[in-house]
Amino acid sequence: MLTVLSVFACLFSFGTLVRDKIYYYFATFQWRNEILKYGRAQLSPKGVPKHNNKQQAPQIGEGNQYCKHRLLSSFDKLIAVVKTYPEVYLFIGYGSRAQYADVDEVLRGLLPKFQDIRYRCGEKRWLGIYGGDKANVTAPDLGWLIKRLQDEHGCDLLAVQAEGEPDDHTTFHFIPERQTKPNSGETLYGGMHDGKLVGVSRIYLADELVKPDSGGLRLLTGLIVAGGGRIAMEELQYADEVGLPWTYVPSRAGDIQVYGSTYGPVHNWVTDRLSNGQQPVIVSAR
Ligand SMILES: *[C@@H]1O[C@H](CO)[C@@H](O)[C@H](O)[C@H]1NC(C)=O
Secondary structure (H helix, E strand, O other), X not given: OHHHHHHXXXXXXXXXXHHHHHHHHHHHHHHHHHHHHHHHHHOOOOOOOHHHHHOOOOEOOOHHHHOOXXXXXXXXXXXXXXXXXXXXXXXXXXXXXXXEOOHHHHHHHHHHHHHHHHHHHOOEOEEEEEOOOOOOOOOOOHHHHHHHHHHHOOEEEEEEOOOOOOOOOOOEEEOOOOOEOOOOOOEOOOOEEOOEEOOOHHHHOOHHHHOOOOOOOOOOOEEEEEOOOHHHHHXXXXXXXXXXXXXXXXXXXXXXXXXXXXXXXXXXXXXXXXXXXOOOOOOOOO
């Protein structure tokens, strides 16, 4: 009996010794890992938006430096990003053909709207979604207008683009699978085709963004329209049909030859819409 006990005692102390040794051995690794972890945490989280961890929108002034060039790999990721912002607006307007006659004039027209948004968002940045038009000061289209918003009105940007390289100032990008016309193979950029949203419109006007939840809230707070051609008009028509609140600012085209009018096709649609039927909903505080 005594031998059995002493054998156990011996095994026990040997076991403890072994365990301690093992523990000591791995502790050094653990300690080194801590250093690694700590070291890594000290590095600037490039490409990783700060607010992704906090699950809330970045503050004014901190958004741009942390959120550059973030390519979103799926629609679910896009939705997750959208959910981190207190207010989210889709912007449509003139493309590179018609451009704007005067971007400052358009921004002045929208100023009360931006002031309201910033008042409601407080210190938080808000999000502007657009079709990824390249910002070019000498050829100012929606891409330039939206860059001015980012620079001057506390907004981060999400570009949903049908093709091409993402612009370098945009906060987030999403490039969905390319859609083409069945017969010609031409890219479908957006708007309606055979009664369905296509191209980028099918993404940024998706049900997940425009349909209200059970509490009556939409992920997309509203649509802001600054002029535009056929695609913009079809998008606005769709938004109006599903009851998404929209704001329109009359915007002079840079090249009035393109649509044969100063204010373009969207203006004619809006003028008609406001003279017939129910008034569109106005965005109000959430
Ligand atoms: C910007 O627009 C001008 C005028 O149309 C054009 O010459 C230039 O190539 C554009 N720049 C870029 C980077 O696209």
